[in-house]
Amino acid sequence: MASDDSLSPWPGGLSDAARSVWAKHDRDMGGWLPLWRHMADSAAVAGRLWDEWLPRQVRRLVADALPDGAADARRLAVWLAATHDVGKATPAFACQVEELAGTMRRAGLDMPLYKQMPDRKYAPHGLAGQVLLQQWLTERHGWSKRETLPFTIVAGGHHGVPPTQADISNLTRYPDLLRTPRCEDVWRGVQDELLDTAAAVCGVAERLGEWRQTRLPQPVQVVLTALVIVADWIASNPDLFPYFPDGCATDPERIDTAWSRLDLPRPWQAVEPEEEPAALFAARFDLPPGAAVRPTQEEAVRLAREMPAPGLMIIEAPMGEGKTEAALAVAEIFAARSGAGGCFIALPTMATGNAMFPRMLDWLGRLPDQRAEPGAHSVFLAHSKAALNEKYTELARQGPTRIADVDRDGAEDEWRYQADERVASAELVAHHWLRGRKKGMLSSFVAGTIDQLLFAGLKSRHLALRHLAVAGKVVVIDEAHAYDTYMNSYLDRVLSWLGAYGVPVAVLSATLPARRRRELVEAYTGSTVTDTDLAQVEKADGYPLLTGAAPQAAPRMSLPAASGRGIDVRVERLDDDLDVLADRLDEELGEGGCVLVVRNTVDRAHQAAQRLRQRFGSDHVTVAHARFVDLDRVENDAALLATFGPPEKVAEAGGKRPGKHIVVASQVVEQSLDVDFDLLVSDLAPVDLLLQRMGRLHRHQRGEEQSERPARLRTARCLVTGVNWTAEVPEPVRGSRLVYRDYPLLRSLAVLEPHFAGTAQTGGTVRLPDAISPLVQAAYGSESVGPATWQEALEKARYDHEVHQSEQRVKAEDFLLDKVKKPGRALTGWVDAGVGDADDTRKGAAQVRDSRESLEVLVVQRRVDGVLTTLPWLSKNRGGLELPTDAVPPAWLARTVAASALRLPYQFGFPKVLDQAIAELEAECVPAWQTKESHWLAGELILILDENCRSRLAGYGLRYTRTDGLEVHRDN
Incomplete structure (x- = not known):
C-alpha cells in the first residue's frame, strides 16, 4: 500500500x-x-x-x-x-x-x-x-x-x-x-x-x-x-x-x-501483571496500613487469568469487600490480553460518578504502560455536570493548546478559560479535543453515569461514536442491582453488542438475584452458551460468587472464601409514628451514638427531621437527600464522609465523630458512600436495597469488639419502619409503594419475617454477609414466601408487578437498538425512528430511565433592594455575590450560578404543571443572560428566591434552606 x-x-x-x-x-x-x-x-x-x-x-x-x-x-x-x-x-x-x-x-x-x-x-x-x-x-x-x-x-x-x-x-x-x-x-x-x-x-x-x-x-x-x-x-x-x-x-x-x-493521546497499552494478588493490590491501591488482599479480590485475579479469553466477569460480594478494586485489577488483566485501550466505569448516579473519578485517577497513576515513551492518558468525567467538577476542570485546564471543536453538528465548545489559566500538560489530561457530549466518551479512561453506557443501546444520531467509545475499552458496571426492568432492557441490549465487539466487562453487585445473573450472561454471550450452561449459572449457590463467561466457552463459577468480616444485625419492627421514632431514639442514644434514619421519600425525610430536631435540637440532626443545589450536595457528601467515614479518612480530614448525632437521609446513602453508623432506622425497601442500607451499620471496626461505640449500640440493629404492622397483611406506606411498588416490598417483608426480633428461627438477627444471597434469591425467586394469610395479597401484587414489567419492556422497545444481525447484513436503517440526538441532559436520561422529563433550575436570591445574588451561604467566598442583570456575569461568577442547579421534584414532572412552571420561570428570565456570550447561563431557567428563601411556582410554595434543601407545599 x-x-x-x-x-x-x-x-x-x-x-x-x-x-x-x-x-x-x-x-x-x-x-x-x-x-x-x-x-x-x-x-x-x-x-x-x-x-x-x-x-x-x-x-x-x-x-x-x-x-x-x-x-x-x-x-x-x-x-x-x-x-x-x-x-x-x-x-x-x-x-x-x-x-x-x-x-x-x-x-x-x-x-x-x-x-x-x-x-x-x-x-x-x-x-x-x-x-x-x-x-x-x-x-x-x-x-x-x-x-x-x-x-x-x-x-x-x-x-x-x-x-x-x-x-x-x-x-x-x-x-x-x-x-x-x-x-x-x-x-x-x-x-x-x-x-x-x-x-x-x-x-x-x-x-x-x-x-x-x-x-x-x-x-x-x-x-x-x-x-x-x-x-x-x-x-x-x-x-x-x-x-x-x-x-x-x-x-x-x-x-x-x-x-x-491535535496531539491526541495514544491509547493505553496495558502490561499484564504477573505479581501475586497481594503484591498487585499493594502496588495499585492506597490500602490502609496492615490491610490484606481479600479472598474475593484474590479469586477475581485468578479467574481472570484462567478464563480462556477476556469476557464477562460478575463479582457478587458484600458491601465493603473491595469489589471496585477487584474489578480494576481484572480490567488490567483483560486489557493486556484483549488490547483494550482504556476503561469505562459506569455508576448509578452523578454523585457516585464524582466519587469514583479521583479513585480512577489514583489507579491510573499507578498503571504501567507498554509504550516506550508513555504520554498523557486522556480522561473524562461522563455526566452533564462534569464541567462543575473541580478535579476534572483542573485537568481540563492542562492542555497547552486548544483546537476549535470540529463537531459542526454539536454544541459550542463548553470549555472557556483565560489564557493564563492554562498550564503545561500532565500525564493525565482532559484532552482539549476529546470533550463534549459526542466525543468525550472517546477518551481512554472514563468514569460516569450508567446512562452513558445505556445510550449505546438507544437509537440516536452518531450512535456509532458511542459504540466506538466502548468497543476499545474494558467496561466496569457498578451497583448492577440498582436498575429496573426498563433500564435493564437497555443494559442487556448493550451487553449483547459489547459481547459482539469482544469488549471485556466486569459487573459488580452485592445483592444480585440469580435470575438477573443468568440474564447478564445470556445477553453478553448470545447464542454461544447453551441453555444447560445458563441454567447452571442461575442455580449457582454460594456467596461471595464469581462468574466468568466468554463466548464459545462454558461459564465458570468460583466461590471465594468469606473474608471473615461478618456482623449480626438484629432486625426489629418499629411503628410508623414520629413520636414513636423520637421516643425510641431518645432511649437508644442515652449514652450517645450515631444513627442513620433512611426514608424512601424526601417528604418523609423532612417530616422526620423536623420532629427529631424538636426532640434533640438542630445541632444533633442532619439531612441528606438529592433535593439540594449541586454545590450544597457536594458539601453534604463531603461532610458525611469527613464525619462518619472510615476512621483513618475522618482523621485525615481533621474531623471528629460526634458523640450524639442523627442523619436523616433518602436513598443517597444507599450506594457507594463509605459511611458507618451505630444504629439504623430504615423505611421498608426491597430486600436488596435494605441490605445495602444495613451495609452502613458497623461498617468499620471501632475498638476491640466495637468497644468505642456506646455500650447499648455495640450490637448492630436495624429498625424497620414505614409499615402499618397492625394490618392483616402489613401495609407499606404510600410513598414507598409509589417508589418501589407493592410486590417487591411484600416479598421483602415475607423473607424478613422469620428474622424479626422475637421469632424462634433466627433469634431476630440477620447474619451479614451470609444471609445476603439467601434473602435476595428468596425475595426475587418464584417460590412462595410468607404466611398463608399473605398469599392472596402477594398473588395480586405479583400480577400487577408482572404487568408493569411487561409495560416497561414494551416501552423500552420504542427506541431500543436492534440486536446484532448476522454477518453481511448492512446497517441500513440502523437508527431509523430513533430519538435524534441523545445526550446526558435530563431529557436524554429520561430516554434510558423510565422517568418523566424533570425540570432543572438555577437557584439565586433576590434581596429586599431587588438585587440578585448567589445563595448567601455558599462556601469559598461564593455566597451573597451580586449578579449583574444588564450584562453577562463574569465567567467565574456565572459558573457559581450554574453550580447552584437544582432538580425540581416529581410534582413538577406532570405535563400541565411542567408547562406552567416553565412559562412562569421564562417570564422571570434575565435577557442579558440569554446571549451566546453567556455560556453558563444561556437557555437555563432561573428560580429566584425572595429574601426569606421562598418562592411560588405553578401552584406550589417553595422554601429552600441550607439545612433541609428544597421543601415543596401545595398552595391553598
Missing part, C-alpha cells in the same frame, strides 16, 4: 474537471477546499488514527473480518475515509455555492442553479456517496448491490444516521441529482476518476475482488463508520487543515503539522 506521505496521484493525475470539484467553503473568509484535497486529508488522518490512536482491540475486530487480516483492515479504513465525501461530486451538492459551481461548469460539469433543484433534499451527500460507491463497485468491479451495502453504508452514515431503504429508493427516482443529464458522461467520468484515484492511492484496487466475498459483520461496520466520522471531523477543521484551492498533495508537512497540533 502507498504510504500516507506519498499521496500521488493526488492531484497530479486528476483532470481539471476533477480538480474543480469543491468540498468545503468558508462563507466569511471566502476560502474553499477542493474535494480531492479533503479526500487526501481524510485518508491521511484515518491512517494516523489507525496507527496511533485506535486501540488494538478495535483493530483486531476489523482485521478478523477480512481475508488479509491487519493489512486489509488498515487499507479498508483509509479507503472508506478517502471516499466518504464522494457524494459532494454531484449537482445536488455542488450547486450550493454559485461561485464554486461556476468554476465547475467552466470545467465541463454543468448543473442547474440552486433554486432550480427543489428536490435536492433527496440526495444528501452521504447518501449520494453511498449510491456512487455502489455503482462504481457494481459497474467497474463486478460486485452485486447486496455485496456492496456493508461497505458503502459507511459513506451513507458518516453524518450520524445510516440511510434507510426508503431513502435509497427515493434517490433512485431523481438520477439528475447525481449527474446532470446533458453532461452525464462528464459527471460520471469525474466521479469514477476520483474513486479510481482513491482506490489506487489507498492500495485497495487489487483487493476489491477478494473483499467481494467478505461478509462484513455489523460491529465492524459500526466502528469503521465511527472512525470515518472522527477522521472527517478532524480533516474538516480549518485550524488544522487550512482551506486553499491548490497546494502540494505530497507535502507531508500538512498532515504532520495538523497531527502534531
Whole structure:
C-alpha cells in the first residue's frame, strides 16, 4: 500500500474537471477546499488514527473480518475515509455555492442553479456517496448491490444516521441529482476518476475482488463508520487543515503539522501483571496500613487469568469487600490480553460518578504502560455536570493548546478559560479535543453515569461514536442491582453488542438475584452458551460468587472464601409514628451514638427531621437527600464522609465523630458512600436495597469488639419502619409503594419475617454477609414466601408487578437498538425512528430511565433592594455575590450560578404543571443572560428566591434552606 506521505496521484493525475470539484467553503473568509484535497486529508488522518490512536482491540475486530487480516483492515479504513465525501461530486451538492459551481461548469460539469433543484433534499451527500460507491463497485468491479451495502453504508452514515431503504429508493427516482443529464458522461467520468484515484492511492484496487466475498459483520461496520466520522471531523477543521484551492498533495508537512497540533493521546497499552494478588493490590491501591488482599479480590485475579479469553466477569460480594478494586485489577488483566485501550466505569448516579473519578485517577497513576515513551492518558468525567467538577476542570485546564471543536453538528465548545489559566500538560489530561457530549466518551479512561453506557443501546444520531467509545475499552458496571426492568432492557441490549465487539466487562453487585445473573450472561454471550450452561449459572449457590463467561466457552463459577468480616444485625419492627421514632431514639442514644434514619421519600425525610430536631435540637440532626443545589450536595457528601467515614479518612480530614448525632437521609446513602453508623432506622425497601442500607451499620471496626461505640449500640440493629404492622397483611406506606411498588416490598417483608426480633428461627438477627444471597434469591425467586394469610395479597401484587414489567419492556422497545444481525447484513436503517440526538441532559436520561422529563433550575436570591445574588451561604467566598442583570456575569461568577442547579421534584414532572412552571420561570428570565456570550447561563431557567428563601411556582410554595434543601407545599 502507498504510504500516507506519498499521496500521488493526488492531484497530479486528476483532470481539471476533477480538480474543480469543491468540498468545503468558508462563507466569511471566502476560502474553499477542493474535494480531492479533503479526500487526501481524510485518508491521511484515518491512517494516523489507525496507527496511533485506535486501540488494538478495535483493530483486531476489523482485521478478523477480512481475508488479509491487519493489512486489509488498515487499507479498508483509509479507503472508506478517502471516499466518504464522494457524494459532494454531484449537482445536488455542488450547486450550493454559485461561485464554486461556476468554476465547475467552466470545467465541463454543468448543473442547474440552486433554486432550480427543489428536490435536492433527496440526495444528501452521504447518501449520494453511498449510491456512487455502489455503482462504481457494481459497474467497474463486478460486485452485486447486496455485496456492496456493508461497505458503502459507511459513506451513507458518516453524518450520524445510516440511510434507510426508503431513502435509497427515493434517490433512485431523481438520477439528475447525481449527474446532470446533458453532461452525464462528464459527471460520471469525474466521479469514477476520483474513486479510481482513491482506490489506487489507498492500495485497495487489487483487493476489491477478494473483499467481494467478505461478509462484513455489523460491529465492524459500526466502528469503521465511527472512525470515518472522527477522521472527517478532524480533516474538516480549518485550524488544522487550512482551506486553499491548490497546494502540494505530497507535502507531508500538512498532515504532520495538523497531527502534531491535535496531539491526541495514544491509547493505553496495558502490561499484564504477573505479581501475586497481594503484591498487585499493594502496588495499585492506597490500602490502609496492615490491610490484606481479600479472598474475593484474590479469586477475581485468578479467574481472570484462567478464563480462556477476556469476557464477562460478575463479582457478587458484600458491601465493603473491595469489589471496585477487584474489578480494576481484572480490567488490567483483560486489557493486556484483549488490547483494550482504556476503561469505562459506569455508576448509578452523578454523585457516585464524582466519587469514583479521583479513585480512577489514583489507579491510573499507578498503571504501567507498554509504550516506550508513555504520554498523557486522556480522561473524562461522563455526566452533564462534569464541567462543575473541580478535579476534572483542573485537568481540563492542562492542555497547552486548544483546537476549535470540529463537531459542526454539536454544541459550542463548553470549555472557556483565560489564557493564563492554562498550564503545561500532565500525564493525565482532559484532552482539549476529546470533550463534549459526542466525543468525550472517546477518551481512554472514563468514569460516569450508567446512562452513558445505556445510550449505546438507544437509537440516536452518531450512535456509532458511542459504540466506538466502548468497543476499545474494558467496561466496569457498578451497583448492577440498582436498575429496573426498563433500564435493564437497555443494559442487556448493550451487553449483547459489547459481547459482539469482544469488549471485556466486569459487573459488580452485592445483592444480585440469580435470575438477573443468568440474564447478564445470556445477553453478553448470545447464542454461544447453551441453555444447560445458563441454567447452571442461575442455580449457582454460594456467596461471595464469581462468574466468568466468554463466548464459545462454558461459564465458570468460583466461590471465594468469606473474608471473615461478618456482623449480626438484629432486625426489629418499629411503628410508623414520629413520636414513636423520637421516643425510641431518645432511649437508644442515652449514652450517645450515631444513627442513620433512611426514608424512601424526601417528604418523609423532612417530616422526620423536623420532629427529631424538636426532640434533640438542630445541632444533633442532619439531612441528606438529592433535593439540594449541586454545590450544597457536594458539601453534604463531603461532610458525611469527613464525619462518619472510615476512621483513618475522618482523621485525615481533621474531623471528629460526634458523640450524639442523627442523619436523616433518602436513598443517597444507599450506594457507594463509605459511611458507618451505630444504629439504623430504615423505611421498608426491597430486600436488596435494605441490605445495602444495613451495609452502613458497623461498617468499620471501632475498638476491640466495637468497644468505642456506646455500650447499648455495640450490637448492630436495624429498625424497620414505614409499615402499618397492625394490618392483616402489613401495609407499606404510600410513598414507598409509589417508589418501589407493592410486590417487591411484600416479598421483602415475607423473607424478613422469620428474622424479626422475637421469632424462634433466627433469634431476630440477620447474619451479614451470609444471609445476603439467601434473602435476595428468596425475595426475587418464584417460590412462595410468607404466611398463608399473605398469599392472596402477594398473588395480586405479583400480577400487577408482572404487568408493569411487561409495560416497561414494551416501552423500552420504542427506541431500543436492534440486536446484532448476522454477518453481511448492512446497517441500513440502523437508527431509523430513533430519538435524534441523545445526550446526558435530563431529557436524554429520561430516554434510558423510565422517568418523566424533570425540570432543572438555577437557584439565586433576590434581596429586599431587588438585587440578585448567589445563595448567601455558599462556601469559598461564593455566597451573597451580586449578579449583574444588564450584562453577562463574569465567567467565574456565572459558573457559581450554574453550580447552584437544582432538580425540581416529581410534582413538577406532570405535563400541565411542567408547562406552567416553565412559562412562569421564562417570564422571570434575565435577557442579558440569554446571549451566546453567556455560556453558563444561556437557555437555563432561573428560580429566584425572595429574601426569606421562598418562592411560588405553578401552584406550589417553595422554601429552600441550607439545612433541609428544597421543601415543596401545595398552595391553598
